[in-house]
Amino acid sequence: DQQVKQNSPSLSVQEGRISILNCDYTNSMFDYFLWYKKYPAEGPTFLISISSIKDKNEDGRFTVFLNKSAKHLSLHIVPSQPGDSAVYFCAAVLETSGSRLTFGEGTQLTVNP
Amino acid sequence: EPEVTQTPSHQVTQMGQEVILRCVPISNHLYFYWYRQILGQKVEFLVSFYNNEISEKSEIFDDQFSVERPDGSNFTLKIRSTKLEDSAMYFCASRGILNTGELFFGEGSRLTVL
Numbered sequence: 725d726q727q728v729k730q731n732s733p734s735l736s737v738q739e740g741r742i743s744i745l746n747c748d749y750t751n752s753m754f755d756y757f758l759w760y761k762k763y764p765a766e767g768p769t770f771l772i773s774i775s776s777i778k779d780k781n782e783d784g785r786f787t788v789f790l791n792k793s794a795k796h797l798s799l800h801i802v803p804s805q806p807g808d809s810a811v812y813f814c815a816a817v818l819e820t821s822g823s824r825l826t827f828g829e830g831t832q833l834t835v836n837p
Numbered sequence: 838e839p840e841v842t843q844t845p846s847h848q849v850t851q852m853g854q855e856v857i858l859r860c861v862p863i864s865n866h867l868y869f870y871w872y873r874q875i876l877g878q879k880v881e882f883l884v885s886f887y888n889n890e891i892s893e894k895s896e897i898f899d900d901q902f903s904v905e906r907p908d909g910s911n912f913t914l915k916i917r918s919t920k921l922e923d924s925a926m927y928f929c930a931s932r933g934i935l936n937t938g939e940l941f942f943g944e945g946s947r948l949t950v951l
Contacts (some may be wrong), residue, residue, distance in 0.1 A: 755938075756937055756938040757938075758938045758939065760942075765944065765945075766944050766945075767841070767928050767930075767942030767943050767944050767945050768880065768928070768942045769942070770939045770940065770941070773937060773938060773939060775937075813880065815938065816938075817936075817937075817938035819936055823868060823870070823885065823932055823936055823938055823940060824882045824885060824893055824895075825872075825880075825882060825938060825940065826882070827879050827880040827881070828879070829878075829879050830879070830880075
């Protein structure tokens with residue numbers, strides 16, 4: 725199942741700089757796209773989402789961009805903080821599927837002080 | 838803040854044994870889920886549950902798996918005869934009425950099958 729793909733297994737940035745995490749998808753029918761954050765020994769935690777009818781959603785330091793023609797979304801974190809170090813999962817959902825999330829592989833973000 | 842709780846945090850079992858993983862979803866949530874993550878792989882959907890019945894299940898969720906909501910608070914995943922490949926982290930999740938994909942996940946139960 726390769727419907728949602730995160731091609732970068734890891735990303736390292738300096739504190740205060742921008743982190744950009746990328747995600748590609750193949751199913752043009754997805755209704756919502758989400759980013760989850762996961763710390764070790766914890767479950768995924770919802771971070772931010774975007775509806776397929778929008779191209780940008782912002783929440784504090786986090787902004788998600790959606791490019792439907794390219795079937796690509798990205799998460800921008802600015803400024804990055806050491807506490808942001810975690811695995812970030814991109815996920816997508818069909819409204820008709822009852823919230824069955826399709827996850828990407830995850831990207832380990834490390835923010836260095 | 839309300840949270841989803843799971844027990845046990847870690848279970849080690851012998852191949853062929855039955856395992857029950859327990860979850861207490863957020864109290865006013867109506868939709869319940871099990872996901873799993875095999876080490877080094879993606880988080881995968883197993884099953885969704887609403888109104889006391891399965892609403893959707895993946896190809897992973899075969900006859901060895903079952904779910905139950907035995908009372909008003911618990912939501913369980915049973916694996917009838919465990920296999921080595923069932924070793925994974927199992928996450929329970931729940932949500933309220935709005936279907937925007939935002940699920941609340943528990944901390945997971947790590948299952949190790951020997």
